[in-house]
Amino acid sequence: MIAIVFIVVMAIVIGLATLIGGADGAAAVASAQVPWWALIAVLGAFVAFFAGGIYVGAALSSLALLAGFGLSDRPFYNFIGEMIWSPSTNFVLVSVPLFLLMGEIMLRAGLSERLYRGLNVWMGRMPGGLLHTNILACGVFSAVAGSSVATAATMGSVALPYFEKSHYPPKLVLGSLAAGGALGNLIPPGITFIIYGLITETSVGALYIAAIGPSILVVLLFILVILYYSYKMNLHGQTVSSKVTWRDRVGSLADLLPTTLLIGLVLGTIYAGIATPTESAALGVAGSIVLALVDRKLNWHMVSESMHSTARTTSMIALILFGAYFLNYILSSLGVPQMLAKFLTGLPLPGWAIMLVIIGFYLALGTFMEGLSMVITTIPLLFPVVKALGYDPIWFGVIITMLVEIAMISPPDGTVLYVLQGMRRQPGPITDVFTGVMPFMFVYMLAIFILMVFPSIALWLPSVLS
């Protein structure tokens, strides 16, 4: 509902801006190869297909067929094979199933319990103790896994038992876990970055470096939220009876060791320049298998289930990716992205206002659309606009990933929220999770705003390291 209102308001803003800046708009139309009514018809079909629940991938390619046969006189159908073969064999894309596989194996290997226990020794005494552990454990875990659902599920499974019969309000517990899950894609290595890098031909390594600053920012904001609520609700940390000695702290390091090794293997090799992101993903899979083996959790059933799940998610992404490449080919040959870029940059609005509109558009879309399909569908169209506005492609990649993460935890449609609801020991309504995650969602949006004002939070590190 909010989403629809938002989209309507945005349409009115853009419409008014077009009327005011009529001259520029007319110039864009005059130079276009495609009549406006045809574009509006395609847009209408787009909305109708999506609203009608057509498979997203099939909707994109059906639109491509409609636009291709209706508006283009080129024999585009002769190039379909090549059009989808070359992205299919792209080495960058190979990292997607590998990171998925790694996440699936770690989800099933239960490596996370020791991580949680280990971190708790350090965080337990702060006001809101265990809640901080939730965020930090999710953050550390997502530095090895590239998926938010896997992060929330893994950490939720080990964290929730700690909260039984505790004085922590369930809303805050569930909210902090969901928020922690929403770090999964932002903290490198994440799958959204790979897909974005593939579509826009941006370096995935540079995106991973750029994500470090924003990741730290978001974690700090989350911790502030928890501190605020802890003081407000008087949530103390662990009591004196379970006093933590330095012996415990040193001992806890052993619990943190496996995860640290895996982080070193995956991120260390990327940042040190020894391996490309794809290669480090393969190392990560191998590493997680070895760790599962050491923990005696490795068995054929688990590996087979992990492969199955990976194959399904990868093919799910593939169908959308094919459709997007196909549609993008047709639309580019018609000059539509350039038209859109010209139109939006010609509006009498400053660049940041158009960027705000784009961000608002993604937030609205995110409430009912799955994150990755949102990126694959819209980036080919919006990326030229962003570049024409003079924004850095790497900066925009970080923003997009944060928007996808917000989509993951924005009620009422967020996989992460339903995973956590399903894990609760004490039953309660799903609205507990919804209200619990809200403050975290708002500070996530605040982080995007901060990043708009200070883009160097993301761009400083890549510029220093290059």
Next chain:
Amino acid sequence: MFDLLERISHGAMRVAGFCYLLITALICFDIAARQLLGFSTEATIELTGYLMAIGMSWGLAGTLFERGHVRIDVLVQKMPLGYRVWLHLLSLLALVCSTVFYAWGAISVAHDSFVFNATDLTTLRTPLALPQGLWAAGFVLLLLAGIALGLRAVRQLCTGQQDAMDRALMARTYEDEAAETLEAVADAQSQPEGHRP
């Protein structure tokens, strides 16, 4: 016939899973060879690319049977069953139409490579028709699966089994997704705790 196709699709999906495991092994071997033994296989990027393409296309049909392809179903779920079944049918129709073009495109790419004896540029000189042919097979399987599901749906509509059709075609919901993840977590926890005290 329908069951056979479903079994083949699941088998193909298993193969896709193995493709990804094989990719892992190939890349790890390449890294080890480069770092420790001082040579590079030089064909890893090509080979993993082929495996990736085959894995993606072979998993498509199985994903369709498991209702894994994304649909935006916010509105669909709120509609009465009578409308919903037609939207399911329309979805399948759009999928089949698109897949006809994909399958045809993929087959013609493989066919061209075969006719011109095209090979890749690596030391392996892989004849491209081989991976491209296997890749095309995945789209053909998706096409067959789409048609089979469509025919079954029409039959169910004609015999008044609208509920069954709805269940077979409804997109996986967030609840489904969550339920499966929970099952995986439960599996992990039910195992013996290993060597830990």
